[in-house]
Amino acid sequence: MNIIEAKDYQDLSIKAAQYIIKNVRHNPNLVLGLATGSTPKGTYEQMIKDFQQNNTSYQYVKTINLDEYVGLAKDDLNSYSTFMNEHLFNHIDIPHSQTYIPNGMAKDLHNECAQYDRLIHSLGGVDLQLLGIGHNGHIGFNEPNTSFKTRTHIVKLASSTRNANERFFQDINEVPNYAITMGIQTILESKEILLLVSGKGKAKAVQKLLVEKNRCEQFPASSLYAHPHVTIIADKAALSLTFERKES
Numbered sequence: 001m002n003i004i005e006a007k008d009y010q011d012l013s014i015k016a017a018q019y020i021i022k023n024v025r026h027n028p029n030l031v032l033g034l035a036t037g038s039t040p041k042g043t044y045e046q047m048i049k050d051f052q053q054n055n056t057s058y059q060y061v062k063t064i065n066l067d068e069y070v071g072l073a074k075d076d077l078n079s080y081s082t083f084m085n086e087h088l089f090n091h092i093d094i095p096h097s098q099t100y101i102p103n104g105m106a107k108d109l110h111n112e113c114a115q116y117d118r119l120i121h122s123l124g125g126v127d128l129q130l131l132g133i134g135h136n137g138h139i140g141f142n143e144p145n146t147s148f149k150t151r152t153h154i155v156k157l158a159s160s161t162r163n164a165n166e167r168f169f170q171d172i173n174e175v176p177n178y179a180i181t182m183g184i185q186t187i188l189e190s191k192e193i194l195l196l197v198s199g200k201g202k203a204k205a206v207q208k209l210l211v212e213k214n215r216c217e218q219f220p221a222s223s224l225y226a227h228p229h230v231t232i233i234a235d236k237a238a239l240s241l242t243f244e245r246k247e248s
């Protein structure tokens with residue numbers, strides 16, 4: 001794992017955007033795996049800024065999002081589809097037809113999962129997958145004790161995840177109980193992974209990942225140890241406990 005330390009959230013966002021932009025410029029047909037949550041928002045802002053200033057084009061890029069809530073329509077205020085349109089897709093030149101997010105309203109959710117895997121396969125796999133991490137180590141929506149062999153699947157969200165995401169909704173009862181997420185195996189099949197971690201709140205998760213180095217299904221992010229090409233960009237706050245432990 002390659003670890004890049006950022007000063008703060010702003011610095012992390014700039015570094016992450018530069019990393020992605022470099023890949024897009026190198027391969028204009030990039031299959032780019034994207035994530036939602038607060039962490040990548042700044043990265044997307046920087047990508048938009050770069051698009052406006054330097055014309056980096058996404059015309060031939062295809063994006064594959066990690067996950068979507070079950071039961072929220074594409075245009076629901078809280079769907080990840082709306083999130084991606086608002087925070088990135090509406091502001092760059094990517095054709096919307098090349099942006100893929102699981103359909104949380106599909107009648108047959110299991111078929112939707114299988115189709116999503118087929119789609120990824122038909123695109124030749126994900127070249128670069130952007131990831132965030134949950135407080136409990138979840139990646140995508142793969143909660144603790146998810147098998148590392150999973151492909152795109154339906155998950156019941158942990159109450160800690162629902163609580164953490166409550167801030168985007170009116171109240172906790174509106175937070176969906178289920179989601180569709182790329183599985184851990186699907187994520188690990190990406191050619192390259194970029195994990196972003198910011199803030200003190202994530203320091204324990206980072207410590208668990210970087211200090212314990214214990215690959216176990218109770219902590220989904222530890223699955224990344226099996227991947228040959230993972231870069232983590234973390235800010236000082238997120239790395240605070242990791243450094244404390246290393247120095248003692």
Ligand code: GLP
Nearest residue numbers: 036037038039132133134140141
């Ligand atoms: C959500 C998403 C994840 C994301 C994580 C962390 O539940 N499904 O993909 O990485 O939570 O979110 P945040 O960046 O807001 O802390």
